[in-house]
Amino acid sequence: MTSHPTERPAQQTSAVGRGTRVRGTRQAEALNQVLADLPEFRSAQDIHAELRHRGERIGLTTVYRQLQVLAEDGAVDTLRDETGETLYRRCETSTHHHHVTCRSCGRSVEVEGPAIEHWAEHVATEAGFTDIDHTLEIFGLCPDCAGQRS
Amino acid sequence: MTSHPTERPAQQTSAVGRGTRVRGTRQAEALNQVLADLPEFRSAQDIHAELRHRGERIGLTTVYRQLQVLAEDGAVDTLRDETGETLYRRCETSTHHHHVTCRSCGRSVEVEGPAIEHWAEHVATEAGFTDIDHTLEIFGLCPDCAGQRS
DNA sequence: GTAATTGCAAAGGATTTGCTCTGGT
DNA sequence: ACCAGAGCAAATCCTTTGCAATTAC
Numbered sequence: 001m002t003s004h005p006t007e008r009p010a011q012q013t014s015a016v017g018r019g020t021r022v023r024g025t026r027q028a029e030a031l032n033q034v035l036a037d038l039p040e041f042r043s044a045q046d047i048h049a050e051l052r053h054r055g056e057r058i059g060l061t062t063v064y065r066q067l068q069v070l071a072e073d074g075a076v077d078t079l080r081d082e083t084g085e086t087l088y089r090r091c092e093t094s095t096h097h098h099h100v101t102c103r104s105c106g107r108s109v110e111v112e113g114p115a116i117e118h119w120a121e122h123v124a125t126e127a128g129f130t131d132i133d134h135t136l137e138i139f140g141l142c143p144d145c146a147g148q149r150s
Numbered sequence: 151m152t153s154h155p156t157e158r159p160a161q162q163t164s165a166v167g168r169g170t171r172v173r174g175t176r177q178a179e180a181l182n183q184v185l186a187d188l189p190e191f192r193s194a195q196d197i198h199a200e201l202r203h204r205g206e207r208i209g210l211t212t213v214y215r216q217l218q219v220l221a222e223d224g225a226v227d228t229l230r231d232e233t234g235e236t237l238y239r240r241c242e243t244s245t246h247h248h249h250v251t252c253r254s255c256g257r258s259v260e261v262e263g264p265a266i267e268h269w270a271e272h273v274a275t276e277a278g279f280t281d282i283d284h285t286l287e288i289f290g291l292c293p294d295c296a297g298q299r300s
Numbered sequence: 301g302t303a304a305t306t307g308c309a310a311a312g313g314a315t316t317t318g319c320t321c322t323g324g325t
Numbered sequence: 326a327c328c329a330g331a332g333c334a335a336a337t338c339c340t341t342t343g344c345a346a347t348t349a350c
Contacts, residue, residue, distance in 0.1 A: 025324080025330065045314080059332040064315065066330095084234050084339090085314070100274045103281075111273045116266055120288050124250045127259045129290030132250075136286045138270050140279035173304060173349050195339075209307040214340065234314085235339065 027058045031066050040106040041079060041087035041099075079137055100138040104145035111138075177208045181216050190256040191229060191237035191249070229287055250288040254295035261288075 034050050042050075048063040067088050070076040077091045079099065092110060096117065101108040116136065124132040184200050192200075198213040217238050220226045227241045229249065242260065246267065251258040266286065274282045 027331070043314085061316080061333075062331055068315095080230060080234065083314095084230065084236075086234075100277050100279055100282075102279070103283075109277045109279075111277070113269055113273070116269060119263055119266060120286075123261045123263070124288050124290050127250050127261070128293040129250055129252070129259075129288075130296045131253075132288065132290040133253075134286065134288040136270075136284065138274050138279075138282065138284040140274050140282040143278040146280045175305065175349070177306075193339085211307055211341085212305080215305085218341095233338090 027056070027062055028066060030054070030056045030058060031063065035070075035076065035088075035090040038089070041077075041081075041089045041101060041108055042106070043081075043085045043087055047088065079135075098136045098138065100140060102142035102145055103139045104141055107142050107144075177206070177212050178216060180204070180206045180208060181213060185220075185226065185238075185240040188239070191227075191231075191239045191251060191258055192256060193231075193235045193237055197238065229285075232289065248286045248288065250290060252292035252295055253289045254291055257292050257294075 030051055031047070034047055034054070038047075038050070044064050044067055045060070047067070048058070048060045051058050051063065067076060067078075071078050071088065074094065075091055076088045077099070079087050079101070081087055087106075089108070095112065097110045097112045098116075099108040099110055117134075120134040120136075121132055124134075180201055181197070184197055184204070188197070188200070194214050194217055195210065197217070198208070198210045201208050201213070217226065221228050221238065224244075225241060226238045227249075229237050229251070231237055231251075232253070237256070239258070245262070247260045247262045248266075249258040249260055267284075270284045271282055274284075
């Protein structure tokens, strides 16, 4: 175990008082476009590759940094796949939700479960914990992939 | 995370016909001892360090390999913390359960929530998915760690 | 004796960081 | 001009692999 209690990058978007401090760059624009086009969860590297395919000149580092910011702002959802890679996808709803993701093709469906959030909060509080957070991912085979299987 | 029909390295314990194919080594023994002593989730590196502290001569590689096997056999539970590291702990109950884990010290409490399992199964099925599985981790600060904090 | 196991060193793979260059405004 | 943002290369970090040396049985 390494780090952590206090960490948390301390977001500073608009903390300073002044408005937008974000520049509209060609790269950011392109990334947004790709995110808008891809409905499935994809890794940063995938997304970078896709951008390159489209002929965009953009560095992998930029993709990572951009996605990080978008994730912090809640503009994209993130999840870790079984190999530990972080996957990103543009967020559709702004409310807290979870996903049912296809193990085979990556397609995913958003689902809400207020009961779960409460339950998590509840059991953790009961155990004396504070500052509670949780992660929940559901994996399975989507209709399409289930069909074409061995 | 439990089932997973498709993968599984095809264990060969006792497949050949002959008996025990597993050797009782000093290292394996020591690792077991440490796992028995530590009630919290710990990273492989932590466990290795602990072993060294105890004066054991054992390589990090062996710890990783050993833990991998134990995890496959269901002898230890694994989970990924927020940084992506894999944490291990000897499994206590055989029933499906989840954990409320301290972000700071790693201590964890097992909790059960049949309702959650059903809900997960339900929403996924409703979305047309099959062969469903899920992961749920709750993080927070345990009473002790919450105290000694800013 | 023989094969399972160890463990060092090196490889891998994802993500981050240092630092300089570029392009918006 | 100025400064946020881009990006390359190098650095990190956890984890796995190659392969020779050990060791249990």
